[in-house]
Amino acid sequence: MIDAGKLVREMQEMRDDGHLSDALLRYAVRNIAADDDRFSWVGVYLLDGEGKELWLHNYIGSPTEHAKIPVGTGVCGRAVAEASNLNIPDVSKEENYLACSPDVQSEMVVLIRAGADIFGQIDLDSEEPDSFTDDDEAGLQAVADKLAEQLAAERR
Ligand code: SME
Numbered sequence: 001m002i003d004a005g006k007l008v009r010e011m012q013e014m015r016d017d018g019h020l021s022d023a024l025l026r027y028a029v030r031n032i033a034a035d036d037d038r039f040s041w042v043g044v045y046l047l048d049g050e051g052k053e054l055w056l057h058n059y060i061g062s063p064t065e066h067a068k069i070p071v072g073t074g075v076c077g078r079a080v081a082e083a084s085n086l087n088i089p090d091v092s093k094e095e096n097y098l099a100c101s102p103d104v105q106s107e108m109v110v111l112i113r114a115g116a117d118i119f120g121q122i123d124l125d126s127e128e129p130d131s132f133t134d135d136d137e138a139g140l141q142a143v144a145d146k147l148a149e150q151l152a153a154e155r156r
Pocket of ligand 1: 041043064066069073074075076077096097098099100101107123125
């Protein structure tokens, strides 16, 4: 379980010191991945300017061929199309799924958003089935919200 409160505080300190979203996005991914052995792959995708594709910003885990994902495609693209976080307990039952590694069994997507404005998402894979909990989602949402604050500030 990640210590989201600590991570959010550290990210705010980075913002206070003048760090931009690029640094925060990398810091968040690195710390989420380091905090919990359940997560075999942790990454951030950002929505392109036209809102049509997710572009991989940074990740920890095996290299993936899914550097760009159209909105609506895969679990990642579906989360954006539905404007909703997704918790997928068994990826083998997903028809709309893009495999990153054959060992992945469950996946969670948490949106980085300011209200209706979606900036991107945190995407996590696990090699255990049904790995992700409501507590994970709440903690990851707090981290995602802090990322959204910085991304929104940079787009003003
Ligand atoms: N599984 C995701 C693709 C991203 S990779 O897991 C890194 C999907 O179905 O959209």
